[in-house]
Amino acid sequence: MLNAKQEIAIKVLVNGAELKSTVAAESTLLDFLRQQSGIVDVKCGCNKGDCGTCTVVYEGQTVKSCLVLAASANNKEVWTLKGLEDDPLMKKLQASFVRHGAVQCGFCIPGMLVSSRGCLMRNPQPSRSEIREAISGNLCRCTGYQKIVAAVWAVATETPNEGA
Amino acid sequence: MKEYSYVAPASVGECLQILHQTDRAARITAGCTNLLPNLKSNKIPDCVLVDISGLQELKGIQMEGQTIRIGALVTIDQLVHSTEIEQGAAALWQACQRFADPLVRNRATIGGNLANASPAADSVTPLLAMKASVTVESVADGKREIPIESFFVAPGKSVLRCDELITAISFVSEPEMNSCFLKFGLRQAMAISVINVAVALKLTGNRIADIRIALGAVSPVAMRAKQTESFLIGQEISPAVLDKAAELVKSEICPISDLRASKEYRTLMAGVLLRRAIEAVLG
Numbered sequence: 001m002l003n004a005k006q007e008i009a010i011k012v013l014v015n016g017a018e019l020k021s022t023v024a025a026e027s028t029l030l031d032f033l034r035q036q037s038g039i040v041d042v043k044c045g046c047n048k049g050d051c052g053t054c055t056v057v058y059e060g061q062t063v064k065s066c067l068v069l070a071a072s073a074n075n076k077e078v079w080t081l082k083g084l085e086d087d088p089l090m091k092k093l094q095a096s097f098v099r100h101g102a103v104q105c106g107f108c109i110p111g112m113l114v115s116s117r118g119c120l121m122r123n124p125q126p127s128r129s130e131i132r133e134a135i136s137g138n139l140c141r142c143t144g145y146q147k148i149v150a151a152v153w154a155v156a157t158e159t160p161n162e163g164a
Numbered sequence: 165m166k167e168y169s170y171v172a173p174a175s176v177g178e179c180l181q182i183l184h185q186t187d188r189a190a191r192i193t194a195g196c197t198n199l200l201p202n203l204k205s206n207k208i209p210d211c212v213l214v215d216i217s218g219l220q221e222l223k224g225i226q227m228e229g230q231t232i233r234i235g236a237l238v239t240i241d242q243l244v245h246s247t248e249i250e251q252g253a254a255a256l257w258q259a260c261q262r263f264a265d266p267l268v269r270n271r272a273t274i275g276g277n278l279a280n281a282s283p284a285a286d287s288v289t290p291l292l293a294m295k296a297s298v299t300v301e302s303v304a305d306g307k308r309e310i311p312i313e314s315f316f317v318a319p320g321k322s323v324l325r326c327d328e329l330i331t332a333i334s335f336v337s338e339p340e341m342n343s344c345f346l347k348f349g350l351r352q353a354m355a356i357s358v359i360n361v362a363v364a365l366k367l368t369g370n371r372i373a374d375i376r377i378a379l380g381a382v383s384p385v386a387m388r389a390k391q392t393e394s395f396l397i398g399q400e401i402s403p404a405v406l407d408k409a410a411e412l413v414k415s416e417i418c419p420i421s422d423l424r425a426s427k428e429y430r431t432l433m434a435g436v437l438l439r440r441a442i443e444a445v446l447g
Contacts, residue, residue, distance in 0.1 A: 002185055004169035004212045025170035025213055026203055048201035050354060052267055061241075061270045066204075067197050068271070071170045072215045115267065136353030137265030 010074040014039060015083025029068035030054045033080065041082040041110050045139075052138035055111035056080050062118030064137070081110040090117050092155045100151040104142035111138045116152045125156055166206070172215040176222065176301065176331060182214055183327045184303040190214050192329065194237055195271040197264070198280045222275070222331055225249070233334040236275025240287070244269065252337035255290035255362040258345040262286060265353040275330040278315065281322045284357040284381035288312070290345050292378035292386055293362035296335035302328040316385035341366045341374065344444045346437050350424060357381045358425045359433050363441040372396050377438065382417040382430055389416045392438070406442060410435030 004025075011020045012029075014037065021036045030047070033039040033056070045051035047066050054065040057079040065078075084090040093116050096102075103109050112135060119126055119134030126134065131152045132145070140148065173179040183190050191211040193199050202208050216222065222237040225246050232252050234243070243249045243260040250257045263269055263286045277287045278298060296312045304327060312333075316322050324330065343364040349355025359381045366374040375396050380386040392413045399405045419430035 002171065002182055002212070004171040004186075006167065006169045008170050025168040026166075028200055048204055049197055049268060052265075055267060062267055063270050064267050067195070067200050067268070069170075069193055069196055069200065069213065069215060069217075071213075072172065072193070072217050133353075134266055137267035 008071040008074070010071060012073050012075075013077045015079055023070040025071060027070040028066050029056070029058065029070050029073050029078065030065040032070040032073065033065060033078070039080055039082065042080045043107055043110055045107065050139070051108070051111075052115065052135075053108050053111040055114045055138060057084070057114060057118065062115055079114075081113055084114070084117065087117070089120060089155075093117055093120075093152065096151040096155045097148070100147045100154065102144060102147040102151040104140075104144045108138055108140040108142075112140065112148055116148075116155075119152065120156060126152075128153055131156070166208075167210045168203075168208075168213055170213045170215060172218060174218075176216075176219060176329065179214060179216055179219070179329055180301055180303050180327075182212070183329060186212050186214075190326065192216055192279065195239065195273045195276050197268050197272040198276065216329070227252075227337075230336050230338075231334055232337050233332050234274055235332055236330045237273050238275075240264070240269040240272045240274065240277070241266070243274065252339075253290065253294060253335070253343070255293055255343035255345040255364065256287065259286045259290045259347070259360070259362070262345070262347045262349070268354070274333055278312075278333065279322070279324060279330055281316050281318075281320050281385075282356075283316075283319050283383065283385055284360070285386065286345075286347060286357060286360060286380070288316070288386045289360050289362040289378045289380040290343065291333065291335065292388055293343060293364040293376045294335040294338075295376070296333055298330060299332040299334065300324060300328045301331050307331075313388060318384050338364070338366075341376075342445045344441050346441045346444065348433055348437060356424065359419075359430050359437060361434070361437040361441045363438070363445055365442065365445045367401075367446070370400050372399050372401065375442075377413070377441075379413070379417060379434060379438075382419040382434055384418075387417070389413045389438075391416050401442075401446065406439050409442070410439045413438045 033042050043053040045053040049067045056065045189211050193213045193215050222235040226233045240260045240263045297309045341364045345362045347360040348358045362378045364376045377389040419427050421427045
């Protein structure tokens with residue numbers, strides 16, 4: 001009856017490609033992406049759900065990949081920043097981040113971009129405080145939040161905002 | 165090196181069988197927002213991870229007459245976006261908006277928040293104020309309903325047995341009661357409550373016809389402030405009455421000092437937040 005396994009064979013649709021691997025019971029989706037699949041645009045910061053730099057789109061929802069069990073991602077769909085680079089909204093966000101100087105050390109940016117896209121997908125015209133709320137699970141230790149918010153806001157309002 | 169194994173039952177029935185057979189060595193996993201950080205910091209002993217995240221039967225919010233029934237796997241984000249919760253359980257709806265951050269809310273489940281049994285859990289205080297009950301199931305005893313007030317026994321501990329699974333949380337929506345949740349955290353997002361308060365209140369004219377007050381992070385388990393409730397029922401709202409209630413609630417709680425706040429500060433804030441919560445319900 002009990003068919004519990006220490007190693008689990010999984011296949012995950014990552015950025016449109018089917019990836020197969022065998023993962024340990026306790027492995028996270030983040031472990032699977034970075035260590036087993038070489039998908040390193042997903043960053044590993046705190047590895048305990050606080051910092052948000054491992055943010056991905058999992059089954060259509062923006063989540064921290066360190067909080068998803070790899071085994072439960074079997075047959076699920078995952079998109080990371082790299083896989084979203086041809087997405088028109090992501091292109092606009094990336095250009096806006098550059099234009100606003102929103103990137104300092106850059107470590108939080110993959111997560112920030114994925115969260116920002118999730119915010120605009122759900123609410124195309126957010127207020128500034130709604131943008132802040134949407135990225136509140138993504139920490140920037142350069143404390144560059146103002147320019148990040150300005151960059152997302154500029155995409156939401158579609159007015160090229162040079163200064164911020 | 166710890167040894168874990170993994171199994172994903174296809175139904176609640178199968179899950180209960182697994183829990184029945186594996187006894188203490190099983191750990192339910194769903195949103196994993198507590199489990200994985202704890203696992204990474206070596207706080208979880210060897211066990212079978214029983215993944216229930218695919219069980220559709222635990223995912224819906226249902227209205228049965230005046231009763232709202234929330235499946236254990238409903239995420240905090242689903243509660244934030246539920247009209248039933250917004251209209252029928254204002255305090256819970258507000259608590260869910262203050263819960264962790266949006267990314268965590270997409271994963272964290274209401275059943276997990278209860279199972280984790282933190283005295284500071286944000287969903288518990290409103291559920292106490294709404295006299296919710298927790299549905300748990302097992303092979304041995306079938307289904308049992310546990311009033312949320314007797315569900316928790318100590319920090320991190322509840323009456324949930326290791327062969328039991330939380331399947332739902334339900335409460336009666338009371339249109340005549342207005343409710344509100346207030347949380348004091350050290351920052352806006354990803355903050356564990358220093359203290360939180362939920363109030364459900366019914367007014368007749370200016371008089372309090374009924375009130376339920378619940379507080380979190382001020383005692384080993386989240387609690388109702390029943391002496392303060394008894395004092396307030398039948399009283400006309402006035403600054404003097406609110407002052408007295410704020411004093412009284414401080415004598416009912418037994419907070420600790422920890423890295424977030426001192427015992428004295430929590431005691432002071434219990435009075436402040438209760439007063440603010442009652443004023444917020446009054447509008």
